[in-house]
Amino acid sequence: MKRDAKNLTNAAALAVFWLAGLTTVVVLGAVIGYVLVNGVGEIGLEFIFTNPHGVNAEGGIWPTIVATLYVTGLAMLIVTPVAVLAAVYLAEYAVQGRLVRTIRFAADTLASVPSIVMGLFGLALFVESMGFGFSVISGALALSFLMLPIVMRTTEEAIRAVPKYIRWGSYGLGASKWQTVSRVVLPAAASRIITGIILSAGRAVGETAVVIFTMGTMINLPVLPTDPGRSMTVHLYQLAMEGINMPAAFGTALLLMAMVLAFNLSARWLLRRNRRMQG
Amino acid sequence: MTPAEETATPRELKLMSRSTYVKEAALKNLFLLCATMAVAGVVLIFLFVGWRGWPVFSEVGLARFLGGAEWLPTAGAFGILPLLVGSLVVTLGALALGAPLAIGAAVFLSEIAPPRVRSFVRPAVELLAGVPSVVYGFFGLLVIRPLVADVTGGLGFGPLTAWLILAIMIVPTIATLTEDALGSVPEGIREASYAMGATTWQTIWRVLLPAAKIGIIDAVILGMGRAIGETMAVLMVVGNAPVFFRGIGKPISTLTSQIVMDMPYASGVHRTALFGLAIILFLISMGLVALVRALSRFREETR
Amino acid sequence: MLSAALLALLAGCNGGRQHAADQVIVTGSTTVQPIAEVSKEGFEKAHPGIHVLVSGVGSSAGIENVIAGTSDIGTSSRDLKGDEAKHGLVDTPIAYDAIAVIVNPSNPVNGLTKEQVKAIFQGRITNWKEVGGPDMEIGVVNRDEASGTREAFSKIVLDKERFDPTAVILPGTGQVRSVVAQAPSAIGYISLGFVTPEVKALAIDGVAPSEEAVVSGAYPISRVLHFFTKGEPTGLVKEFVAYVLSPDVQDRVVREAGFIPVTARGDGL
Numbered sequence: 013m014k015r016d017a018k019n020l021t022n023a024a025a026l027a028v029f030w031l032a033g034l035t036t037v038v039v040l041g042a043v044i045g046y047v048l049v050n051g052v053g054e055i056g057l058e059f060i061f062t063n064p065h066g067v068n069a070e071g072g073i074w075p076t077i078v079a080t081l082y083v084t085g086l087a088m089l090i091v092t093p094v095a096v097l098a099a100v101y102l103a104e105y106a107v108q109g110r111l112v113r114t115i116r117f118a119a120d121t122l123a124s125v126p127s128i129v130m131g132l133f134g135l136a137l138f139v140e141s142m143g144f145g146f147s148v149i150s151g152a153l154a155l156s157f158l159m160l161p162i163v164m165r166t167t168e169e170a171i172r173a174v175p176k177y178i179r180w181g182s183y184g185l186g187a188s189k190w191q192t193v194s195r196v197v198l199p200a201a202a203s204r205i206i207t208g209i210i211l212s213a214g215r216a217v218g219e220t221a222v223v224i225f226t227m228g229t230m231i232n233l234p235v236l237p238t239d240p241g242r243s244m245t246v247h248l249y250q251l252a253m254e255g256i257n258m259p260a261a262f263g264t265a266l267l268l269m270a271m272v273l274a275f276n277l278s279a280r281w282l283l284r285r286n287r288r289m290q291g
Numbered sequence: 292m293t294p295a296e297e298t299a300t301p302r303e304l305k306l307m308s309r310s311t312y313v314k315e316a317a318l319k320n321l322f323l324l325c326a327t328m329a330v331a332g333v334v335l336i337f338l339f340v341g342w343r344g345w346p347v348f349s350e351v352g353l354a355r356f357l358g359g360a361e362w363l364p365t366a367g368a369f370g371i372l373p374l375l376v377g378s379l380v381v382t383l384g385a386l387a388l389g390a391p392l393a394i395g396a397a398v399f400l401s402e403i404a405p406p407r408v409r410s411f412v413r414p415a416v417e418l419l420a421g422v423p424s425v426v427y428g429f430f431g432l433l434v435i436r437p438l439v440a441d442v443t444g445g446l447g448f449g450p451l452t453a454w455l456i457l458a459i460m461i462v463p464t465i466a467t468l469t470e471d472a473l474g475s476v477p478e479g480i481r482e483a484s485y486a487m488g489a490t491t492w493q494t495i496w497r498v499l500l501p502a503a504k505i506g507i508i509d510a511v512i513l514g515m516g517r518a519i520g521e522t523m524a525v526l527m528v529v530g531n532a533p534v535f536f537r538g539i540g541k542p543i544s545t546l547t548s549q550i551v552m553d554m555p556y557a558s559g560v561h562r563t564a565l566f567g568l569a570i571i572l573f574l575i576s577m578g579l580v581a582l583v584r585a586l587s588r589f590r591e592e593t594r
Numbered sequence: 595m596l597s598a599a600l601l602a603l604l605a606g607c608n609g610g611r612q613h614a615a616d617q618v619i620v621t622g623s624t625t626v627q628p629i630a631e632v633s634k635e636g637f638e639k640a641h642p643g644i645h646v647l648v649s650g651v652g653s654s655a656g657i658e659n660v661i662a663g664t665s666d667i668g669t670s671s672r673d674l675k676g677d678e679a680k681h682g683l684v685d686t687p688i689a690y691d692a693i694a695v696i697v698n699p700s701n702p703v704n705g706l707t708k709e710q711v712k713a714i715f716q717g718r719i720t721n722w723k724e725v726g727g728p729d730m731e732i733g734v735v736n737r738d739e740a741s742g743t744r745e746a747f748s749k750i751v752l753d754k755e756r757f758d759p760t761a762v763i764l765p766g767t768g769q770v771r772s773v774v775a776q777a778p779s780a781i782g783y784i785s786l787g788f789v790t791p792e793v794k795a796l797a798i799d800g801v802a803p804s805e806e807a808v809v810s811g812a813y814p815i816s817r818v819l820h821f822f823t824k825g826e827p828t829g830l831v832k833e834f835v836a837y838v839l840s841p842d843v844q845d846r847v848v849r850e851a852g853f854i855p856v857t858a859r860g861d862g863l
Contacts, residue, residue, distance in 0.1 A: 018490060025492035029403050032395025036466070037415040039459050043422060043430050065635060094325045101322035117584060118330040124513065124576045126520025127424075128547045129340065132569045136339040157332045164329065188311055190318050218423030221522040221551065245425045249523060252429045255768020256788070265426055276421045280414065363759070365739070432769070437776055446733045446777050448762045531738070531763040542762045552765065556740040 051266030054259045064231055069257055073264055075233040079241030082234050083227055084216045086152035091159045092209055099167035104193055123161035127221040130158055134226035146228030149237040154226045159212040166208025170201035203286040207279045214275030220245040244268045336573060344566030356567060362533035364561040371568060373535050377543040380536045381453045381525060382518040389458030390511050393465035398495055401473040420463035428527030431456040436528055443540025448530030451539040456524050461514040472506025473499060505590045509583045516579040520572060522547040546572050618646045618834050622656020622669030625691060625742030626819050628851040630669060633838050660822050666831045668822040671742060683822045688838055690854040692786040692808040692816035693747050694795035698778045703727040705797030708814055712751050714781060717758030734761035735770050735782035747783050750815050787852030805858050
C-alpha cells in the first residue's frame with residue numbers, strides 16, 4: 013500500500029519532469045514553425061538581394077543583411093584578439109589574487125549588462141563623444157564589449173582543457189612560454205576558441221537594443237565603417253510595430269532565425285567534430 | 292601534426308636570451324592589458340552612462356527621481372517608481388513561471404532523459420537561448436497576446452503576456468547552470484540514495500536538489516538578471532503605460548522598455564533621465580552578479 | 595544653366611551656408627518624412643547627378659531652417675505662427691492628413707462627438723455604455739510620443755491636454771489597426787489612408803470620415819501638410835515641388851503613406 017503510493021508519486025513526478033523537458037522542445041518548435049510557415053513564401057532571391065523601396069519597405073532587405081553581417085564581422089575582428097589574449101593571461105600567466113578576482117568580476121558584470129544599457133553606453137561614448145556618429149564602427153565597438161566576456165570565457169575554458177603534458181613537452185624542448193602558448197596551446201585549443209567566437213557572433217546577429225542606438229535605423233547599404241545602417245533585427249522591430257508590411261516582417265524574421273541557427277549549429281558541429289578527432 | 296615538433300629546432304633549444312626575456316615580459320604585460328579591458332569596459336560604462344545621467348540626479352533630485360510616482364516627461368515629472376515596480380512585477384512573474392520549468396528541464400536532462408531524448412532536448416534548450424529577443428517579441432505580439440486577450444479580456448498587453456514570453460527566454464540561462472550544478476554533485480551520493488531504496492523522485496527531491504541548492508540559486512539569480520534587463524521582447528508586449536501595476540491584463544511599463552519608447556524624441560532633462568534609468572539597470576545587474584559571487588564564496592567556505 | 599547654378603550658389607552664400615548647386619535640401623516635419631523620402635528616390639532617378647537631402651527634424655526646426663536659408667524647403671505639419679509669418683515664406687500645401695478614430699467592426703457605436711473622443715482618451719469615459727454602446731470596458735490604444743499622428747490628435751482633439759496614462763501605447767500604425775481589428779472593446783486612431791475594412795472608422799460630430807469631407811473641411815480631425823520655401827521656388831527646388839505635386843507622387847506615394855492627395859476631389863474613398 014505504502015509502496016504503491018511511493019511508486020505513484022515517483023511516476024507522477026517523473027511525468028512532470030518529462031513534461032518540463034519536452035516543453036522546451038515544443039516551444040522552440042512553435043516559434044520556429046510559426047515563423048517558418050508564415051515567412052517561407054516571402055523568401056526568394058529578390059527578397060534577399062534587392063533594396064527595400066517605397067513607403068512601406070516593399071521589395072527586399074539586402075541593405076539590412078549587409079549591415080548585420082558587416083557590424084558582426086567587424087565586432088568579431090575587434091573582439092577576437094583582445095578576448096583571446098585576455099584569456100591567455102587568465103589561463104596561463106595570472107596568479108590568483110585581487111587583480112584576477114577584479115577581472116573576473118568585471119567580466120561577469122559585463123556579461124550581464126542589459127543590452128539596452130550597452131546601447132546607451134555606445135551612444136554616449138562612440139556615437140557622441142568620440143564623434144563616430146551612427147555608424148557600423150560605433151555598433152561594432154559596442155557589440156564587442158558585449159561579446160568580450162563570452163569569448164574570454166570560452167577561450168579560457170578551451171585553453172585550460174589542453175592537457176598539461178603537452179605544455180611540459182614544449183617546455184622540455186626549450187620553448188619559451190610565449191612559444192609554448194602560441195605554437196602549442198592555442199593551436200590545440202583553436203577549434204573550441206572558434207566555436208566560442210561563432211557563438212558570440214550569433215548573439216551579436218540577434219542583438220537589437222545595442223545596434224538601434226549605435227548604428228541607427230536608417231536603411232542604407234554601408235560601405236565604409238563610418239556609414240550608418242539598419243540591422244535585420246531593427247528592421248524586423250520596425251516592420252512588426254509599423255505593422256503595414258507583415259509579409260516582409262515574417263520574411264525578415266525567418267532569415268534572421270536561419271542566420272542565428274546557422275551560427276549556432278556550425279558552432280556545435282565544430283565542437284562535435286573536434287571531440288571526435290580528439291576522442 | 293603535433294605543433295611541438297615545429298618548436299624543436301636546435302636554435303630554440305638554447306637557453307633563454309636577454310631579448311627573449313624582455314619579449315616575454317612585454318607580451319605578458321600586453322596580455323594583462325587585454326584582460327583589463329573587461330574592467331575598462333565596466334568602468335567606461337559606469338562613467339559615460341553615469342555622466343550623461345548625472346544631471347537628472349542633480350536637477351530632479353534623487354528622491355523625486357527614485358520615489359516619484361509619475362513618469363510624465365512632457366510635464367516635467369520624472370518619477371521612476373511605476374517603472375521600477377513594473378520591472379519587478381514582470382521579472383518576478385517570469386521567474387515564478389520560468390524557474391520551475393527550467394529547473395525541471397535541467398533535472399530531466401541530468402537525471403531522467405534517455406540519451407537519445409537528451410540528444411535533442413539539450414540542443415533545443417541551447418537554441419532557445421539563440422533566438423533573438425526581437426523574434427520572441429514578434430511571436431508574443433502576434434500569437435501570445437491575442438490568446439491572453441481572450442483569457443483576461445482587454446487588449447492582451449500587460450504583465451501576463453510578458454511573463455509567458457520572458458519565462459521561455461530565461462529557461463536556457465537557468466537550465467544550463469542548474470544542469471552544471473547537478474552535474475557537480477558526486478555520483479556516490481546518488482548511488483547511496485538509490486541503495487537505500489529511494490525512488491528517482493525521492494533522490495531528486497531529498498538528495499540532489501538540496502545538494503545543488505546554491506548552484507541553483509545562482510542560476511535563478513542570473514535568470515533574474517536576464518529578465519530584468521530584457522528589452523525588445525518586453526517592449527513589444529507589455530503595453531508601455533508608465534503606471535503602477537493594476538492587474539495581469541492591464542498595460543504597464545518597465546525600466547528597459549521606457550528607454551526605447553522615449554529615446555527617439557527625448558531631449559534635455561528627459562534624455563538625461565533615460566540615462567539615469569540605464570545606470571540604475573546597470574547597478575541592479577551588477578548587484579545581482581555580486582550576490583552570485585558572494586554566494587559561491589560562501590559555498591566554498593562552508594565546504 | 596551656368597547662370598542658374600551661379601545664382602543658386604549666390605543664394606546659398608546669402609543664406610549663410612553654402613551648398614552645392616546640384617542639391618535640394620529638405621528638412622522638417624517627421625510626418626511629411628515618408629513623402630519626402632520616396633519623392634527623393636523618384637526625383638533622383640529622373641535627374642541623375644542631383645541629390646535631394648531629406649531629414650526629419652520636426653516642423654519648427656524645418657521652418658527655422660528655411661528662414662535661415664540652410665534648407666531649400668521646410669516641411670511642416672502646421673501653419674506658420676507668430677514671427678514665422680514675417681519672413682515671406684511661400685506655402686505650398688502638398689497633402690491632407692486626416693485622422694480616423696477606429697473601433698472594432700463588431701462595436702455597435704457608429705459615431706462619437708469630438709468631446710466624447712476627448713473624454714475617452716483622457717480616461718474620463720471608461721465604459722462603452724456611457725456613449726451608447728454595450729456594457730464593456732473601453733480598451734484605449736494610444737500612440738507613442740514620437741508619433742506625428744499622436745501630435746496631431748493631441749492638438750486637434752485633446753487641445754494638448756494630457757492623455758489617459760493607463761492606455762496601451764503602441765509605436766506603430768499597423769499595430770494599432772490590428773489590435774483594434776482583433777479586440778471588440780478597443781478604440782484607437784490612425785491616419786485615414788490606413789483605414790481598412792478590418793476596422794470601423796467612426797463619424798465625428800456626425801461627419802463620417804471621407805476624402806470629400808476632409809477636402810471640404812467638414813471632418814474635424816484633419817490638417818494640411820505644407821512645403822515652405824523662401825519666396826516662390828525656382829530652379830531645381832521648383833522642379834522638386836512640381837514633382838511632389840505630380841500625379842506620380844500624389845496618387846501613389848501620398849496615398850501609400852496614408853495621406854490624402856492635395857489634388858483629391860473627394861471621390862477616391
